[in-house]
Amino acid sequence: MRKFMIVAAALGFSGVAQAADITGAGATFPFPIYAKWAEAYKASSGNGLNYQSIGSGGGIRQIKAKTVDFGASDMPLKGEDLAKDNLAQFPTVMGAVVPVVNIEGIKPGGLKLTGQLVAEIYGGTVTKWTDAKIAALNPGVKLPDSNITVVYRSDGSGTTFVFTEYLSRVSADWKAKIGANTSVQFPVGVGGKGNEGVSASVKQIANSIGYVEFAYAKQNALSHALVQNADGQFPEPGMKSIQAAAANADWDSAPGFGILLNNQKGADAWPITSATFILMHKNAEKPEQAKEALKFFAWAYKDGDKLAADLEYVPLPANVKAKVQDSWKAIVNNGKPVM
Amino acid sequence: MSKAPEAAQKALDGAFAGGEALAAPSANLATERDRNAETTMVDMSTSSAETQRATYVPRATPKKGFDFFFRHASRASAWFVLVLLAGIMLSMIVGGWPAFREMGIGFLTSSVWDTQNDQYGAWPAIVGTLITALIALVIGVPLSLGIAIFLTQLAPPWFKRPVSTAIELLAAVPSIIYGMWGLFVFVPLFAKYVQQPVNSIVEGMPIVGTLFKSASPSGLGILTAGFILAFMIIPFIASITRDMIDQIPTVLRESAYGIGATTWEVVNHVLIPQAGVAIIGAVMLGLGRALGETMAVTFVVGNANRLSASLLDPGSTIASRIANEFNEAIGLQLHALIALGCILFFVTFVVLVIARLLVARVKRY
Numbered sequence: 001m002r003k004f005m006i007v008a009a010a011l012g013f014s015g016v017a018q019a020a021d022i023t024g025a026g027a028t029f030p031f032p033i034y035a036k037w038a039e040a041y042k043a044s045s046g047n048g049l050n051y052q053s054i055g056s057g058g059g060i061r062q063i064k065a066k067t068v069d070f071g072a073s074d075m076p077l078k079g080e081d082l083a084k085d086n087l088a089q090f091p092t093v094m095g096a097v098v099p100v101v102n103i104e105g106i107k108p109g110g111l112k113l114t115g116q117l118v119a120e121i122y123g124g125t126v127t128k129w130t131d132a133k134i135a136a137l138n139p140g141v142k143l144p145d146s147n148i149t150v151v152y153r154s155d156g157s158g159t160t161f162v163f164t165e166y167l168s169r170v171s172a173d174w175k176a177k178i179g180a181n182t183s184v185q186f187p188v189g190v191g192g193k194g195n196e197g198v199s200a201s202v203k204q205i206a207n208s209i210g211y212v213e214f215a216y217a218k219q220n221a222l223s224h225a226l227v228q229n230a231d232g233q234f235p236e237p238g239m240k241s242i243q244a245a246a247a248n249a250d251w252d253s254a255p256g257f258g259i260l261l262n263n264q265k266g267a268d269a270w271p272i273t274s275a276t277f278i279l280m281h282k283n284a285e286k287p288e289q290a291k292e293a294l295k296f297f298a299w300a301y302k303d304g305d306k307l308a309a310d311l312e313y314v315p316l317p318a319n320v321k322a323k324v325q326d327s328w329k330a331i332v333n334n335g336k337p338v339m
Numbered sequence: 340m341s342k343a344p345e346a347a348q349k350a351l352d353g354a355f356a357g358g359e360a361l362a363a364p365s366a367n368l369a370t371e372r373d374r375n376a377e378t379t380m381v382d383m384s385t386s387s388a389e390t391q392r393a394t395y396v397p398r399a400t401p402k403k404g405f406d407f408f409f410r411h412a413s414r415a416s417a418w419f420v421l422v423l424l425a426g427i428m429l430s431m432i433v434g435g436w437p438a439f440r441e442m443g444i445g446f447l448t449s450s451v452w453d454t455q456n457d458q459y460g461a462w463p464a465i466v467g468t469l470i471t472a473l474i475a476l477v478i479g480v481p482l483s484l485g486i487a488i489f490l491t492q493l494a495p496p497w498f499k500r501p502v503s504t505a506i507e508l509l510a511a512v513p514s515i516i517y518g519m520w521g522l523f524v525f526v527p528l529f530a531k532y533v534q535q536p537v538n539s540i541v542e543g544m545p546i547v548g549t550l551f552k553s554a555s556p557s558g559l560g561i562l563t564a565g566f567i568l569a570f571m572i573i574p575f576i577a578s579i580t581r582d583m584i585d586q587i588p589t590v591l592r593e594s595a596y597g598i599g600a601t602t603w604e605v606v607n608h609v610l611i612p613q614a615g616v617a618i619i620g621a622v623m624l625g626l627g628r629a630l631g632e633t634m635a636v637t638f639v640v641g642n643a644n645r646l647s648a649s650l651l652d653p654g655s656t657i658a659s660r661i662a663n664e665f666n667e668a669i670g671l672q673l674h675a676l677i678a679l680g681c682i683l684f685f686v687t688f689v690v691l692v693i694a695r696l697l698v699a700r701v702k703r704y
Binding site: 028054055056057058060061147149150154155156157158178179180181182183184185186187188189190191192193197200201204205208 | 451452453454455456522523526527530554555557558559560637638641642643644645653655659662663664665666667668669673
């Protein structure tokens with residue numbers, strides 16, 4: 001019995017030693033799908049992925065320090081930052097951010113807002129639900145005569161970045177005063193930590209508005225508001241409208257596919273949409289590990305769409321996937337592509 | 340203190356003195372039964388000493404090697420703490436230096452926290468930290484003293500044990516639990532039964548209106564954080580104070596009662612002065628925890644990077660801001676957060692120094 005156990009232990013250890021797990025760290029937004037993919041990939045290929053969701057900032061630090069095989073960020077790096085550290089960047093999946101409200105009698109999708117109006121509410125200039133601008137967009141909807149309580153993400157997050165970047169695009173005033181970042185100085189409101197903190201506050205405070213990831217709003221049955229897109233339409237957030245936003249985007253316009261999908265043209269496009277990104281060193285010091293990481297993402301592009309959709313993540317369009325895989329040739333070791 | 344080794348020495352020598360030393364405390368209350376007990380004890384000590392003398396064999400070589408090792412090992416442990424502290428302090432100063440250099444004195448006094456334009460000011464966070472901790476003390480200290488005095492002086496034995504256990508259990512609850520309980524249970528109740536009624540009462544009043552009117556009665560805010568912190572420090576202060584009061588010699592208390600003092604007089608003139616130093620120590624320990632508490636505060640403080648005149652409006656503390664932003668911080672923002680940590684370190688240090696001074700003052704009287 002004891003001998004058997006020793007043999008089993010030895011086998012176990014040797015197993016770990018042979019297949020070095022792919023290591024990654026960063027963004028918290030895609031963590032559930034990366035974990036799901038890792039599980040399925042391990043089952044099909046035997047190779048594991050160890051992903052730590054320490055936040056995009058942490059992911060960028062870690063990949064720069066070369067302690068992981070890939071870093072993950074919800075906020076694309078600019079071309080000059082990529083060039084400075086010789087990093088490759090590519091998107092994996094997409095998601096959306098939706099405003100959620102807690103107003104008695106308002107069902108999901110029952111309230112319409114424009115981006116400009118959202119900016120004014122979060123900027124503190126529109127303070128009552130009975131404001132004439134809100135009433136004009138929502139004829140026949142009964143809104144309470146009370147103050148709007150604004151709820152925002154207090155922790156630095158890609159969600160806040162996507163949301164504030166959208167507001168900066170639609171409101172010059174927002175851009176000048178507050179801007180877009182993973183955490184900004186909101187002039188009014190209360191901050192909740194994480195999606196769960198925001199949703200808890202929105203649920204508890206009557207007549208409040210917050211913003212969360214679409215997947216989170218859907219899973220927790222929060223009342224989302226509709227936001228007018230660049231074409232003047234009010235699409236429902238979801239797989240279809242997020243893909244519509246991606247389809248109309250020009251992915252080659254920024255290095256490392258680092259475009260933002262906010263406020264894209266298209267009648268069906270959900271206006272607050274974003275992809276999440278992977279960062280890898282172009283000059284791979286550990287070619288085997290880089291190759292394993294790329295194999296994992298190739299597998300995810302091919303077989304991972306269904307799993308992503310189950311978790312309310314939206315897969316990239318096929319042509320974008322092809323472009324990304326083509327770009328992997330730039331990840332080299334001694335001048336030779338690792339994959 | 341110094342009498343104990345002497346007594347032991349005498350007992351070892353097999354002299355009667357050992358018996359006397361043992362009997363001394365109970366001498367004035369001695370009854371016939373006590374005397375009997377004494378005799379037995381003395382007999383026992385004599386006989387055991389004789390046995391020891393008979394079997395005593397001097398050690399051939401004292402093991403000096405181990406002694407040498409032991410001395411240096413314990414000295415190294417002491418140095419380790421100093422080096423660790425210096426290391427932490429140094430790395431915080433080095434990490435925060437770019438922020439201090441960039442913002443200058445404005446880092447302490449400015450209220451702007453703009454990640455977009457890399458402008459950082461710590462003032463709202465510093466004020467929030469101090470005010471939440473102060474509220475926690477104002478609520479927590481009287482409650483803790485009440486608990487400790489009740490447990491040691493007034494509580495019937497059957498009630499004493501469950502309350503003591505409850506306090507110890509409360510001290511062991513992780514802070515995240517306090518935070519979640521605060522957010523999901525305390526905050527809605529607080530908003531409904533405190534904030535909204537208070538809002539309608541104080542509206543329009545000068546000063547009081549400014550201090551207690553909340554812009555949005557969400558239940559989240561500085562005062563809520565103060566309450567949660569108070570709940571967190573009560574077990575610490577209460578249990579330390581209870582232990583200290585328990586250690587006051589019964590003779591003192593009983594002689595006070597004996598000359599006709601009431602319970603209040605005993606507490607006020609005997610127990611509190613006797614345990615004063617320890618109580619200040621316990622309060623400072625609680626204050627230290629309140630200043631540095633992170634997760635629970637982050638849940639309920641409202642996390643607004645701005646300063647409000649009202650205690651019921653959202654704010655932030657140094658620790659909550661670090662917890663919120665550290666994950667995603669890059670560049671100067673990261674340095675600013677480390678600089679915030681440095682300030683918290685300094686604030687805690689100052690609190691500790693004040694505590695030492697207070698203790699020294701109380702000890703002198």
